[in-house]
Amino acid sequence: MKKTEILMDGLTFGEGPRWHDGKFYFSDFYSHKVFSLDMKGNSKLIVEIPNQPSGLGWLSDGTMLIVSMKDRKLMSYKNNVLKEVADLSSLAGFHCNDMVVDSRGNAYIGNFGFNTYSGEELKPANLILVRPGEDPCVAANNLLFPNGTVITPDGRTLIVGETYAARLTAFDVNEDATLSNRRIWADLTLSVDDGEVPAPDGMCLDAEGAIWVASPSTAEVIKVKEGGEILDSIPVSTNAYACMLGGDDLCTLFICTSNASGIDPEAALREKSGKIETVRVDVPGAGKP
Numbered sequence: 001m002k003k004t005e006i007l008m009d010g011l012t013f014g015e016g017p018r019w020h021d022g023k024f025y026f027s028d029f030y031s032h033k034v035f036s037l038d039m040k041g042n043s044k045l046i047v048e049i050p051n052q053p054s055g056l057g058w059l060s061d062g063t064m065l066i067v068s069m070k071d072r073k074l075m076s077y078k079n080n081v082l083k084e085v086a087d088l089s090s091l092a093g094f095h096c097n098d099m100v101v102d103s104r105g106n107a108y109i110g111n112f113g114f115n116t117y118s119g120e121e122l123k124p125a126n127l128i129l130v131r132p133g134e135d136p137c138v139a140a141n142n143l144l145f146p147n148g149t150v151i152t153p154d155g156r157t158l159i160v161g162e163t164y165a166a167r168l169t170a171f172d173v174n175e176d177a178t179l180s181n182r183r184i185w186a187d188l189t190l191s192v193d194d195g196e197v198p199a200p201d202g203m204c205l206d207a208e209g210a211i212w213v214a215s216p217s218t219a220e221v222i223k224v225k226e227g228g229e230i231l232d233s234i235p236v237s238t239n240a241y242a243c244m245l246g247g248d249d250l251c252t253l254f255i256c257t258s259n260a261s262g263i264d265p266e267a268a269l270r271e272k273s274g275k276i277e278t279v280r281v282d283v284p285g286a287g288k289p
C-alpha cells in the first residue's frame with residue numbers, strides 16, 4: 001500500500017491544489033492566502049483573498065483566476081493587481097468553492113447551495129459558467145454540492161463531483177461552453193458493500209481517463225474509473241479534501257489533508273492541522289485542472 005509523505009504542514013485548511021507552468025499552487029482557506037510550493041517544501045505567498053480563496057485556474061495570458069468564497073466572486077490576479085471578474089452571488093445559494101478553467105478561459109464554479117454552517121436543510125446548487133468578458137450564467141443545476149471538477153484533454157467532457165450524492169456526474173461541453181447530455185459517470189454508493197461511502201471532494205484526471213478523488217468521509221484518495229470501479233486507494237491519517245497530479249512527470253499526487261472540518265473555521269485556525277502530502281503514482285495527470 002502506498003504511503004504519503006508530508007511536504008508542508010501548519011496550514012489552516014488547504015484546498016484548490018493545482019499544478020501550473022511547472023509549479024504547485026493551493027489555497028489555504030482560513031489564512032485567506034494563496035501559495036506556491038516547491039518540491040522541497042518551500043512556500044511563497046502569491047496573494048491574499050480577504051473573503052477566503054478556494055478554486056484556482058489560469059487564462060492563456062498567465063492571469064490567475066481565484067474563487068472568493070464568502071462574497072461569491074471570481075477574482076483575477078496579474079502583475080500584483082487583484083480585480084473582480086464576476087459577481088456570482090445571484091446564482092450561488094451559498095459560498096462558492098472549487099473551479100475548473102478550460103483552455104479557452106471558460107470558468108466553471110461550484111457552490112455549496114445551502115448554509116452548511118447553520119445546519120440548513122440540504123438544497124441543490126448550480127454549476128456556474130463565466131465566459132471571458134461575459135456575465136455569469138448557470139451551466140447546470142440540481143447538483144448536490146458540486147465540488148471538484150475536471151475536463152478531459154479533448155475539452156469535450158466535464159465531470160463534476162457531487163459531494164452529497166456520492167457520485168461523479170458528466171456533461172458534454174458544447175462549442176459555446178454550455179453543458180448538455182448529463183449522465184452519471186460513477187456512482188460511488190455502488191463501490192462499497194458496507195461501511196462509509198466515499199464523498200467526492202477535490203479531484204484530478206489521469207492519462208488513462210481515471211479520476212483521483214479525495215474523500216474526507218473515508219480518509220483516503222481513491223482512483224475511480226468510469227462506471228464506478230475503484231482501482232486504487234491511498235489512505236491518509238486525517239481527512240483528504242483535494243488532490244492534484246503534478247511534478248516534472250505529472251506522476252506526483254499532491255493531497256490536501258486536515259484534521260479539521262471544512263465548515264469549522266475556528267477549529268481549523270486553532271489546530272492548524274492542514275498539510276500538503278505527496279505520493280508517487282504510475283499514471284501521469286491529464287486534462288484540466
